[in-house]
Amino acid sequence: MAGRKEKYEHEVRDPIHGFIRYTGEERKVLDSKPLQRLRYINQLATAYMVYPGATHKRFEHSLGVMELATRVFDVLTNSHNLTDEIRTVLPELDDADKVRSWGRTLRLAALCHDLGHLPFSHAAEGELLPAGISHEMLTGKIIREALKAVWSLIDPPVDVERIVKLALGPKENAKADYTPWEAILSEIIVGDAFGVDRMDYLLRDSYHAGVPYGHFDHWRLIDNLRILTQAPSDSGATESAEAPALGMEVGALHTAEALLLARYYMFRQIYFHPIRLIYDIHLKDFLKEWLSDGHFPEKPEDHLRLTDNEVGAAIWKAAFEKSGPGHEHARRLVLHDHFRLIYSAARNDREKRTEAGEAVLEALGRQFDEKNFRRARHRMAAGSEDFPVLLKDGTVSSSIGQSDVLEKIPPISVDCVYADPLVCEKANAWLAANLDDVLVPKKEDPT
């Protein structure tokens, strides 16, 4: 860390980043209940049902994000990597003490960024939290409330609201005003293009799942990250109207391409794997019946009592007790008796109906009873990342104009329908005979 005086007294060995070191003050946070709870939250929800090795936890991911955030911060704040223009826009960079203080804040924010995750991470989110509540909002509450006593022990004192700001980013913390500097720091953690949250989960998930597609040259990528003004948005943009953003030197542009390709393949192979998605749906169905009032609690103290262990034990119990809540869904999870993939929207189908899976789901439901079917719908615009690139002549250009690859990374659109094994054969036969009719566009569909 720039001008660093911190003494890293402790270290742990990490399979992705080697030794991760931390201070005695950071250890107080690490040893707290909210952080230790992450040892019992799977990083990839039910993905281990398809990729048995993917049993790693949010705890080591949080350490990894802290480590990578520090490496990125050190590169970005290195005086050799700063232009005069950026120093003008971000005066914080000229005060070594403030930079050091922000570095400490960034590390704590990175460590705490996932505290609000529910059991089984994203799989159980969505409709299982009370309306208007997200896991990011829970993260903010836990940092402010559940860690209050820990913050009072930290020396020098930390600004808790700054930690919340950097951990959540402006998208999930809309009521807070972000200065350009705070926006850059939060982008280090949660940014779309180069957020270290993303970098760590790609590398880590790839390693544990045994799927090599998530690897990319993160060493070179991080070494070439820079704070830059955005490239001009139009030919009349003569003033520096755009906010500073994370960008990179042109010589390492291929590493950004590799990162975004890694993301594309990891989403295709793991995060949107059709069988993993149906297990997530079975889990959600179980939780709706098992949780009192069908929702996770939103009070931090109640939230912190629940981990994958409690939910996993309940699933195991319910799977063998016919009268227990969620028995049928638990049985499917435990005995590998998931609904079968009966339909996956091909590009041709999506060209007929944008929401082809919805049409198939409704038609099958009418024909065979809707309780026998489920649908998973996910999408990702893979190639639209536009970030500034520093050219060798010192000017800044858009990544989309500089890279032959970025714009060509295809979007991902997954639209799957699943059937109860008991009706699968009949439903398959019916769908094969009727799919063309089912996909006839409604008037509000594009074609």
Add this chain to the structure above:
Amino acid sequence: MNTEESKAIVLSLVDSLRSKGSWAGQTHLQKTVYILQEALEKSFGFDFIMYIYGPFSFALKDTIGELLADDLLAIEPQPPPYRPKLKLTERGRAFVENHRLTADLSDERLEAIVTRLANRGVAELERLSTAIYVLRRSNGSGNNPAQELMRIKPHLDPTEAEEALAEAKAMLNGQMP
């Protein structure tokens, strides 16, 4: 307004901006949607925050991502150093046509405002949208809008700030499209 109608509005705006000569990049679209929502006092389904130098909607950013993923919208690279433009795909055009039946996409004042904004660059759009944001937030608070505008946009001199606020006021009062 439901999600599909919001998407149809966004696609329609991209098309309208392009046909009227706008660069129609993501920033142009962000500022145009904000100005339209405020001037027409009509929500297209996007909440905005003041993000660094101007109003910004993460919900709109996500919607653009979905439209790209569904092949209704496409990125059009520009020669270096410029950022890309957005353009409708054939499917996106068909989507708009189909939703014209259910969504009010041909409001006269909306078209007039889009025409007025289409030849503005990002710097001007940021200035105007930020001025509108400042006026909305300072309404009755006693704060000096010009000073607040220059705090958010330090590049502006007092004359530019007053001009932007005057245009913003006229637009909010319906005195000009």
